[in-house]
Amino acid sequence: MTHWVPELLSPAGSLEKLKVAVSYGADAVYLGGQNFGLRSAADNFTETELKEGVEFAHEHGAQVYVVLNSFLYDKELDDLPDFLKILEEVKVDAVIVSDLGVVETVAKKSALEIHLSTQASCLNSAAAQFWKNKGVTRIVLGREVTIEEAKKIKEEVDIELEMFIHGSMCMAYSGNCVISNYTQGRDSNRGGCAHSCRFEYSISNDNSVEDSQKKFAHFMSSKDLMGLRVLQDFIDAGIDSLKVEGRMKSHHYAGTISKVYSEALQYYKENGNLLSEDLYRWEVELEKVSHRDYHLGNLMAPAGKESIFPERQHAVVETKVAAMVLESIEDKYILAEARGPFQAGDTLEYIFFKGKTHSFQLKEIQDATGETFSKARPGMLVRLPYVREAEALNIVRALPSSLGQREAR
Numbered sequence: 001m002t003h004w005v006p007e008l009l010s011p012a013g014s015l016e017k018l019k020v021a022v023s024y025g026a027d028a029v030y031l032g033g034q035n036f037g038l039r040s041a042a043d044n045f046t047e048t049e050l051k052e053g054v055e056f057a058h059e060h061g062a063q064v065y066v067v068l069n070s071f072l073y074d075k076e077l078d079d080l081p082d083f084l085k086i087l088e089e090v091k092v093d094a095v096i097v098s099d100l101g102v103v104e105t106v107a108k109k110s111a112l113e114i115h116l117s118t119q120a121s122c123l124n125s126a127a128a129q130f131w132k133n134k135g136v137t138r139i140v141l142g143r144e145v146t147i148e149e150a151k152k153i154k155e156e157v158d159i160e161l162e163m164f165i166h167g168s169m170c171m172a173y174s175g176n177c178v179i180s181n182y183t184q185g186r187d188s189n190r191g192g193c194a195h196s197c198r199f200e201y202s203i204s205n206d207n208s209v210e211d212s213q214k215k216f217a218h219f220m221s222s223k224d225l226m227g228l229r230v231l232q233d234f235i236d237a238g239i240d241s242l243k244v245e246g247r248m249k250s251h252h253y254a255g256t257i258s259k260v261y262s263e264a265l266q267y268y269k270e271n272g273n274l275l276s277e278d279l280y281r282w283e284v285e286l287e288k289v290s291h292r293d294y295h296l297g298n299l300m301a302p303a304g305k306e307s308i309f310p311e312r313q314h315a316v317v318e319t320k321v322a323a324m325v326l327e328s329i330e331d332k333y334i335l336a337e338a339r340g341p342f343q344a345g346d347t348l349e350y351i352f353f354k355g356k357t358h359s360f361q362l363k364e365i366q367d368a369t370g371e372t373f374s375k376a377r378p379g380m381l382v383r384l385p386y387v388r389e390a391e392a393l394n395i396v397r398a399l400p401s402s403l404g405q406r407e408a409r
């Protein structure tokens with residue numbers, strides 16, 4: 001007997017990250033096309049990449065949602081139907097929308113499913129019912145909603161609900177924020193957020209205080225969300241989709257977070273509980289990606305001052321991607337592309353698509369032809385030690401020396 005679990009929805013900031021997230025277990029990915037979505041600096045997909053990404057995802061049983069969550073002016077709205085036609089042709093599974101005008105246009109001009117973006121700040125069942133009446137099939141709830149409140153919305157309105165389970169948080173109301181506009185000239189509601197809330201600021205109502213005497217602090221910088229420990233609550237509430245934030249983040253992030261949550265969901269599917277002996281390993285893995293301190297955000301109760309991250313950076317030394325596996329040359333070696341610098345003596349770690357990782361100390365570095373080098377540089381093709389489980393798109397990370405000595409085997 002298997003047990004119902006929600007969908008795991010991961011970010012796909014590029015075609016390669018889409019393949020990584022799906023291969024590491026994401027049930028669905030969300031991405032931006034060239035137009036109409038926030039995150040202007042992400043490697044947004046061209047039409048060709050979109051087609052390839054959708055085909056890859058569908059072949060692996062995963063869905064693709066395209067983000068159209070900018071608030072548009074009339075001129076931009078005129079151009080939207082042509083883009084919708086392209087999305088239908090490449091068979092994307094849904095679009096994620098914030099603007100009421102965009103919702104109306106998508107509903108009138110296409111047969112695409114509409115997911116309401118968290119940017120629309122839907123926090124209650126009356127709003128959920130309104131959006132449902134407009135043709136929306138799924139609501140990404142505002143991040144201010146607790147799981148308990150989401151459960152009530154689910155009971156009152158027959159509509160799919162999606163909630164964030166992991167990633168960076170916004171201290172403003174689901175991104176309705178203009179700090180970045182005024183301090184950096186970058187519009188956070190049109191993809192330009194400079195994460196100004198993470199900076200150090202001082203508050204003073206006394207202009208005579210000298211700069212050197214002012215107290216500076218990171219009082220608006222939010223800790224990162226991590227909902228692994230309340231996965232059972234999401235399942236019990238019947239939340240349909242669990243979303244991981246982070247289209248701008250690395251392959252390492254896309255792969256690791258997808259792997260951890262998909263393994264946990266798979267365990268629940270098979271066992272009906274989360275009492276896995278892998279729980280500790282999953283938590284350790286979540287520590288290895290770049291993040292601020294973790295917090296439950298608003299998932300169990302409205303976040304208070306304990307959700308503020310007062311430091312500039314997380315104290316834990318993060319691991320970095322060293323290479324990406326291209327091919328397994330049976331019984332001989334693993335051909336990989338270096339993505340970061342590493343050298344003989346470093347401890348590397350294969351992250352397989354499922355199960356435990358495998359770490360090893362690199363004795364020497366050989367390029368694709370077998371010639372020996374002392375260092376690998378990004379872009380170089382290298383031969384790594386053969387391991388049966390390694391396959392294309394596996395991430396190989398470099399462990400910091402303190403971790404590496406302990407973990408190499």
Ligand code: SF4
Nearest residue numbers: 170171177193196197
């Ligand atoms: S500056 Fe901070 S609070 Fe404002 S939109 Fe960006 S991440 Fe959110």
